[in-house]
Structure formats: structure tokens, C-alpha cells
Amino acid sequence: MLTPPATPVTVDRREGPYGEVVLRRRGTHSAAGEVFEIIANGCFLMDTSDGRSERLLVRAALTALDEQNGEDLPAGPGGRRAPHVLIGGLGIGFSLAEAAREPRWARVTVVEREPAILDWHREGPLSPYSGEALADPRTELVRADLLAYVREAPAAGRRFDALCLDIDNGPDWTVTEENSSLYSPTGLAACREALAPGGVLAVWSARPSPVFENSLRNEGFCRVRTEEIHVARGVPDVVHFAVRPA
Template sequence: MPNAVNAPAHQPPVTIERRDGPYGEVVLRQRGPQYEIIANGCFLMDTSDGRSERLLVRAALDELATRTAPHVLIGGLGVGFSLVEAAAEPRWGHITVVEREPAILDWHRTGPLREITGRALADDRTELVEADLVAYVRESAAAGRRFDALCLDIDNGPDWTVTDENTTLYSPAGLAACRAALTPGGILAVWSAQPSQRFEGCLRNAGFCRVRTDEITVARGVPDVVHFAARPA
């Protein structure tokens, strides 16, 4: 897997593809062996580390240790670390990945990012859905579809959204939809570039329990965090 540690810090990025999508411009760049995704000029993620994106899924499964073949919804395909982590774990029964950007889906299905996720995409448990995450979660809740875990990584976190539309996920209505889309005792895990005590309060106000924030040391900058919460059993 590409690793930024082996790439010179001064090496300029090379744009592989720039595309206008339904939510603005999305760009795939390469810097040495490392890939980067930029949305509307805002850095989203790269392939330099991925430990926090993996923890997003791994810790959710740990919380579901007594369940048989749980169903996980991964919100945001990104560079694919969360999907790869889920597919590497045989305990997951079904893996649904929701991604709204057609370009990102294409980069994984037939483009350069296939080298990261090709095996995970070929897993019979994996289902890719092209949809807006917030809309999909609301529709799932209304239709009675339930997930054992929601692992969400659609932008830089509740206090630093990439698009205005993403703020609805962290609103009382968005969190209520997440709660409704979970099975009793199900786990909500939300990736963020920084901790948010305000968001912890929002989770509790939305009826979640066992709220906590885990910090994950990364190679550069401040630690990433994952907010965890559970729907009461």
C-alpha cells in the first residue's frame, strides 16, 4: 500500500484526474507513491497512513463482539482504508459502502485506487451504493432497514465540513436518523480531524449512550479522532 513516509516531503503532486461532480470539483492527485483526494479545493484524505480510518471499523466491531455476522454501513469510500479493514475481517456479515461522488467510485472500480481496494470490492459481502449518505440513512430508517454499525467518514468532522450539505448529518435530525437506522445496541462511529465536546453533547442529546472519543496518533499534525456512541439496547 502506498506510504507517504517514502515520498520526499517537497515532491510536488501530479493531478491524475480532475472532475466536476454533483457536489463540486473532486481531484485525484499523486505525490510519489501516495494518492490524495481533494474536494472543492479542500484536502480530504490520502494514502499516507489510514490507521484512524481502520480503527473506525475495527473498534465498532469490537463493540459488537457478541453479535453474529453484523451488518456495517461505511459512509464515504474515500481512499478505501475503512472498506479494506472491514473486508479483512470475516466476522462482518455484510458490508455496505455509501459514496456520493461518481468519480471516487470510478477511481476504485477501474482507476488507480483499485490497487488498494480491488480485493475488498471483489468480496461477496461488499455492496457499493452511489448515494448521498444523509439521504440514504434517512431512507433506510424510514424503510425499516437496520445496521449493526454506522462507520461514517464523509468529511473532516462535525466542526469542519467540506460542503454545507454535510452539516445535516451532525444536526439533531441527522443524528436521529442515524439512531433510527441502527439496531438496538448498534454502534455509531464518526471520524473527525479534531475532537469536539459539542458533538459529544449532541450525541447524548440525540439519545445515544456510551459516548466516547478516541484519539489516534498520526504521522503529521494533531491526532485524528473517532467519536463513538451506541443506540440503547
């Protein structure tokens, strides 16, 4: 088996509203397979090599909702209201694809601020990872700044049963300075208010953050925990979970 080239190939490079965004490719169609990478302002964000943690972000949020309600959430009319999930950051599309595979989500809203990433999914090289999910009638794709969207949600009559956020390398390792406000007391309070009572907040991170766990508790969340996910590159990813009290 051939080894993918050490030097990645730049597929697209754009200057977006928050700086430079680059899509790179390693490997080829015929050898070890393609691996796409998203780089923002020179910082590696994610790639297509291993989506376990991104999928768990959504899957475990639904499990936490099940636990909150003491039983499985219903899939259709006639039972309890089926849940609405907001995915913060389209990225590679693994979280969206996971949500679309699960019939118990009544609605799936994805908020992405980078026009380039939206284009790569709608009609570009990343469409194989999300095309089917984007075509799902439950899916709503919104171009917006995540924190602004979350802050405005209650006033607009929107509340979510789960917020699954993956816009950085973690609360302690943000891609842009603006992102740090999401993890601030004000940002976490906005997340809490955007959740329905008993709703779940799930935040992806490249490493654990005890400080962030304390911040979640200080902002009124309960059942705060961190789950490690072992991935191919060796260093575990983590997902921080918290619940808005019912």
C-alpha cells in the same frame, strides 16, 4: 532515498454533483512511493500515507458491538445474527478494506456520492487499495447521498449494527454545507433510527468536538466517547463513538 516532489501531480479532476473533486499524486513508483490525495472543493480530505484512523473506525465499532453483547459476535450461521456495517464515504478505501478483512461482518454496505471516487476505485489508481474488498460477495457499493440513504433506511427495511461515517474533516469542519445536516439533531436522529438497538455509531474527525459529543447525548445516544489515534503527520485524528440504547 529521494524526497517526493513538493508539487503534487493532478491525476484526475472532475466537476461532480457537489463541486470539484481532484485526485493528486505525490512521489513516484520507484522513489519514496506513491501517495494519492483526494481534494474536494479545494479542501484536503485524505491520502494513502497512513490509514490507521480509517481502519480503527471499523475495527473499534466491532469491538464496541462485542462489548454491547458481552461476548464475541459469531462469524456464521447457528449463532446470533452476524452484524451488518454501513460505511459512509468510500474515500481511499481503508475502512472498506478493514471491514472485508474481518469475517464476522456478515454484510458491508458502502455509500459514496461522488461518481469520480467510485471510478477511481473500480478501474482507476485507487483500485489496489480496495479491489479485493470490492470483489468480496459481502460488499455492496451504493452511489447515494449518505444522509438521504440513512433517512430512508428504516422505511426500506434496512437497519445496521454499525454506522462508520467518514465524509468530512469532522463535525466542525465540513467539506460542503449540505454535510452539516448529518451532524444536526435531525441527522443524528436519522442515524439513531437506522441503527438496530445496541448498534454503534462511529464518526471520524480531524479533531475532537465536545459540542458534537453533547449533541449525541441530546439525541438519545449512550456510551458516548472519543478516541484519539496518533498518525504519521503528528496531529492525532479522533473517532467519536456512541451507542443506540438496546
